Amino acid sequence: MLFAHYWFLTAIVLLFKSVVSEEFVPPNSWENKEFKKTIEISNSFTAENLELTIVNIDSEPVTQYFVPIPSDIVPMISMFTAAYMSEEAFIQCMIVPGVHQLDDGTEISYGVIQFESPVAPGEEIALLAKIHYALNGNPSPEEIGMDDTQSLALTVNRYPISPYVSKTSSVDISGAEDFMELTPADNDNEVGILLTNQFKYGPFHEVPAFKSSWANVSYPVDYPLITVTDLKRDIWVSHWAHTAEFQEYYEIVNEGARLKNGFNRVEFMKRVQRTEGKGGNFIGVLGLSLTENSTDAYVTDKVGKVSSVMREEDKLLVKPRFPVFGGWAYNFTVGWTNTLDDFLHISGTEQDSFIISLPVLNGPPDTIYRNAEVSVILPEGAEVLDVGSPLPFSNATVTREYSYFDLADGHAKLTFYYSNLISELGTGELVVKYRFNTSSLYQKALYISYYVFGGLMTFFVLVNLNLNIK
Secondary structure, eight states: OHHHHHGGGSOOOEETOSOOOSBOOOOSOEEEEEEEEEEEOSSSSEEEEEEEEEEEOSSSOEEEEEEEEEGGGGGGEEEEEEEETTSSOEEEEEEEEEEEEOTTSOEEEEEEEEEEEEEOTTOEEEEEEEEEESOOOEESSSEEOTTSOOEEEEEEESSOOOSSEEEEEEEEEESOSOOEEOSOOSSGGGOOEEETTEEEEEEEEEEOTTOOOEEEEEEEOOSOOEEEEEEEEEEEEETTTTEEEEEEEEEEEEOSOEESSOOOHHHHHHHHHHHTTOOOSSBOOEEEEOOTTOEEEEEEOSSSBOOOEEEETTEEEEOOSSOBOBTOEEEEEEEEEEEGGGTEEEOSSSTTEEEEEEESOOBOSSOEEEEEEEEEEOOTTOEEEEEEOSSOOSEEEEEEEOOTTOOSSOEEEEEEEEEEEEGGGGGOEEEEEEEOOHHHHHHHHHHHHHHHHHHHHHHHHHHHOOOOOO
């Protein structure tokens, strides 16, 4: 429950901040008294839970504990958090750029857990760590029939690979109804054990550092793998209308298994009737989360307005114009409106300053976002004072955006660029502090009145102008 409620306190992953050499092997400062890894595959993204009981075996106090991560999936990390098991106190985490090649050729990088105070020699501590990856297993096989059940294959190490000796260790894969080991084990001790909704390796004892034995494990997945390849999310803040208007453009792809023999409408309808519309590796309905108390929701695509939309409280159920099978794509635009009272706060520290807190994501649950561009467009005349993002972004820009009747400098537009996010991070709030005074509020109305009045007076003068030559 600790991570479920407080992950956002340390969800920012600081990439490549520590200074280490290119070839990096952590010092042998720890012993894993118990190392348990649980890989969760119940969602379209993957999560690793680490339960660690570690002992400082060094002769000096230590402040860092290193967690190896295969280098090829480091860019796919969405969130890396750690906490003490005995209390709700989080620990700073980051990814370091050191690369280490194992004897089998696997290249690994390291995540580091940075303790606030040094751990004394001989001291034992218990930790919880969690790593979310914006990736899933690969379809196995890559092509299936319309009535076939989709299966994914995940590459795992039978041992919880660590730079430290592990007295006791185990690896569990959970979240599927069945599992099949595709890679034969070198000995009977390494063969996985099938349990209820779980596949288990170990427990192993006296495991040396960097012990590895890679395996491919297959498991059935009777749902689509929704991936947003591109999201463009614009939030227009208006003090004049006292609203926050959301508009999102989605490009979605189903990364599941492709159809082997193409699409057959008759066979598809038979399947829907037989299963009563439940399950299947295709996207039949998208459940889009909206902000609370939103109004005037709409959905359009390249053809026009999408009429197959139903609203249930703060969720919008959108039925695409066609079922989105593996490898297929769909794009659409969704929008809605909220009052500013739902997000805006008056800052007590500076005059005419405001703080607006907006969710980074809405959209469908259980989704991976490859690229997300989130923009906040402030009222014309607003001055940006400070910004804060709960998630690491690859880039951020401040530009000008012009809308209807913008006669001065236009709107300040703050854009944050994210990559490899997961839907669980959507509850994090983007915070913008800005200054906006009363004169700026009425400036546009005065400008428009001025120009309209000038136009009318010009028209009046021209109409009454006598150009007759006598």
